[in-house]
Amino acid sequence: MDLQNITLISFGYFEEVFLRDIAEAVKQEYFFQVNIKEGRLDLSEFYDPGRRQYDGTKLLKEVDSAYSSDSNKTVGLFSVDLFIPILTYIFGQAFLNGRTGIASLYRLSNERYGINTADNFISERFKKEIIHELGHTFGLIHCHIPTCVMRSGTYVEDIDQKSSSLCPGCRKKISGVVI
Ligand SMILES: [Zn+2]
């Protein structure tokens, strides 16, 4: 096991250049080596026909048990609509102080149809979402600093208003874990 290592597992048939761009942004924020891998999951097992969405908690557990053993932190990247029972949808979720998170770009486009991963908006939002979920795996909870990536967001506009970086307070909390 290579410590100081983050792995992004692509379950969404993302383009390589798109993934490499995200990996670079994650690396700049956490100073870990970032690897990209392709994942294979039968997503139909996670589909909830009543909600016509995918069960985020089940997916998070699956990624954690099947894909997270050889990295310090792992994030599963999806392009399907995720939910948890209490919310209409989620952008992603993670185990607090754990080793795994998931994120989806499904809700990150303004219209959610004809998602174009070359769209800079989508890419920036997805980066922030992934860096946010990783923050949870490093033990960070939500932050009230408006520009902090750990600020919670319900709408894409919330994501657009924050930066892709941890505020000094959040960074200090994980110093010792992250350089
Ligand atoms: Zn959060």
Ligand SMILES: [Zn+2]
């Ligand atoms: Zn913060």
